[in-house]
Amino acid sequence: MMPTTLSTLLQKYSRPGPRYTSYPTVPVWSDRFGADDYRAALRELAAESDAADLCLYVHLPFCAMACLYCGCNNAVTSKAEVVDAYLDRVAREIALVSDILGGRRRVVQMHWGGGTPNVLTPHQMERLVRLIEAAFDLDWNGEMSLEIDPRVASFVQLKHIRSLGFRRISLGVQDFAPQVQQAIGRHQPEALTVGIFAACRAVGFESINLDLVYGLPLQTRATFERTVDTVLAMRPDRLAIFNYAHVPKLRPKQRHIRPEDLPDVTTRFAMFDDARQRLTEHAYVWVGMDHFARQDDELAVAAREKRLHRNFMGYTLRPASNLIAFGMSGISELSGYYAQNDAKLGTYQRTLDRNELPIVRGHRLTPDDQRRRAAIAHLMCNMELLLTDIDEDLRTSLAALRPMAEDGLIQFEPDRVTVTALGRPFVRNICMTLDAYLQADTTRPIFSKTI
Ligand code: SF4
Incomplete structure (x- = not known):
């Protein structure tokens, strides 16, 4: 893994992100x-x-x-x-x-x-x-x-x-x-x-x-x-x-x-x-x-x-x-x-x-929403994603997490993905890779006027 400086990480990942008190988020x-x-x-x-x-x-x-x-x-x-x-x-x-x-x-x-x-x-x-x-x-x-x-x-x-x-x-x-x-x-x-x-x-x-x-x-x-x-x-x-x-x-x-x-x-x-x-x-x-x-x-x-x-x-x-x-x-x-x-x-x-x-x-919520909601909530609460809890569809999203593993934000383990201490402040970014609506439409607003 290439060493990554904090300022590089901040430049790369510091952007507005949902707080994921819900999935999908209100703008959806x-x-x-x-x-x-x-x-x-x-x-x-x-x-x-x-x-x-x-x-x-x-x-x-x-x-x-x-x-x-x-x-x-x-x-x-x-x-x-x-x-x-x-x-x-x-x-x-x-x-x-x-x-x-x-x-x-x-x-x-x-x-x-x-x-x-x-x-x-x-x-x-x-x-x-x-x-x-x-x-x-x-x-x-x-x-x-x-x-x-x-x-x-x-x-x-x-x-x-x-x-x-x-x-x-x-x-x-x-x-x-x-x-x-x-x-x-x-x-x-x-x-x-x-x-x-x-x-x-x-x-x-x-x-x-x-x-x-x-x-x-x-x-x-x-x-x-x-x-x-x-x-x-x-x-x-x-x-x-x-x-x-x-x-x-x-x-x-x-x-x-x-x-x-x-x-x-x-x-x-x-x-x-x-x-x-x-x-x-x-x-x-x-x-x-x-x-x-x-x-x-x-x-x-x-x-x-x-x-x-x-x-x-x-x-x-x-x-x-x-x-x-x-x-x-x-x-x-x-x-x-x-x-x-x-x-x-x-x-x-x-x-x-x-x-x-x-x-x-x-x-x-669709069945896909329910699965992603559970995965995102588990990440936000426990700083890990259990691979046994996710289906094939969601596993395809994991590819988007590879660059984060290279940056030291997460670690792939045999049965789970864990968020490292370095990655914890960026947990919203990690969750965003599992957000099917954001991935499908990157112009979608992140914040809602209503809450
Ligand atoms: S305006 Fe009211 S709700 Fe907002 S921070 Fe001040 S006291 Fe709290």
């Missing part, structure tokens, strides 16, 4: 898949004899302030009546879906994402929990989590959220450097974050995740290292370290970020690598592509035992063949189907006012 889905198709998929699920447990995702799109780097589907408001009107529609959506499912189904995983779920008042949060409990059997011993913005959190609010039954919480941090916060329009003093983190521990959250982002404007290796050190002193159970995607054509607010302020690809790579080293030195396990967990955390244990799963909520402990999403832009994943809700607040609400499910696109 069709807007011909609508509410009738989703209804039929739900009926199939209802007819299954072994009533499988469900996962729920609720999208709460409201934020008190807009951050310039944000890639989420959100709306800026602090008006309680706007949130109330949205919850009226979520209530209708829950009723429509649970009517089709018939009977009460057990829910073992639930996540509230956004937006900023903690802009809801205590009364609104309680209302939403009761709405869900009226339709489903929520197993509060399962993975019940929500995301919060520390800037709008308080001790009293956190105590209330814990009393509702949530056991896991995720805090958005991004970076502590004031100049970076200024450039991304997110003023979040370090002392505030540290205080809210301590409050999360004090009120009894069993698992606390912090989200960091690298590749932000004015970020340097030194500033990001300092952020990682501050976070390490807090000892979160889990950390997600995301790479900032600068796509101003899709996210107009990002036009306020000056491209010349963004770190170059080598610096970005070094930032992640510095963080990885620091975290592994401090007994965190690198999980999947961009997550870290304390050695004793369930996620780290699942990663060690190759029991990780991946869905739209990220890396999880359970398979999500039955993930039902509520709220604008939410994506449901039923066995064999993906379906996405309308990402525009107005039309999402008006569709529900007509008692219709607000599905705007989706996809029914």
Whole structure:
């Protein structure tokens, strides 16, 4: 094998790639898949004899302030009546879906994402929990989590959220450097974050995740290292370290970020690598592509035992063949189907006012999709591809992996292909070689406007 320098690898492989929270990815889905198709998929699920447990995702799109780097589907408001009107529609959506499912189904995983779920008042949060409990059997011993913005959190609010039954919480941090916060329009003093983190521990959250982002404007290796050190002193159970995607054509607010302020690809790579080293030195396990967990955390244990799963909520402990999403832009994943809700607040609400499910696109997986989805998910979770799990068609894709083996990113073994430590940051590129839609149409967009 020819020795390959890191800069050659970065030049060759550093290009945008899907995060593969689904396969096929959203740009492949069709807007011909609508509410009738989703209804039929739900009926199939209802007819299954072994009533499988469900996962729920609720999208709460409201934020008190807009951050310039944000890639989420959100709306800026602090008006309680706007949130109330949205919850009226979520209530209708829950009723429509649970009517089709018939009977009460057990829910073992639930996540509230956004937006900023903690802009809801205590009364609104309680209302939403009761709405869900009226339709489903929520197993509060399962993975019940929500995301919060520390800037709008308080001790009293956190105590209330814990009393509702949530056991896991995720805090958005991004970076502590004031100049970076200024450039991304997110003023979040370090002392505030540290205080809210301590409050999360004090009120009894069993698992606390912090989200960091690298590749932000004015970020340097030194500033990001300092952020990682501050976070390490807090000892979160889990950390997600995301790479900032600068796509101003899709996210107009990002036009306020000056491209010349963004770190170059080598610096970005070094930032992640510095963080990885620091975290592994401090007994965190690198999980999947961009997550870290304390050695004793369930996620780290699942990663060690190759029991990780991946869905739209990220890396999880359970398979999500039955993930039902509520709220604008939410994506449901039923066995064999993906379906996405309308990402525009107005039309999402008006569709529900007509008692219709607000599905705007989706996809029914073919047998080939299912095989490739399983192979890609296994790669993203376990950094290996088992040759016994793939059929002849998929084996032909392996030829495309040969140059990566020559570059030292993967290794061919008799029964599997394994991703090397050098190859792990490029796991998306490895998965892209198995993506039949990308290979067939290299002009196909990688990112979707809708999520
Ligand atoms: S980053 Fe979070 S708080 Fe900021 S605008 Fe996006 S969803 Fe809202």
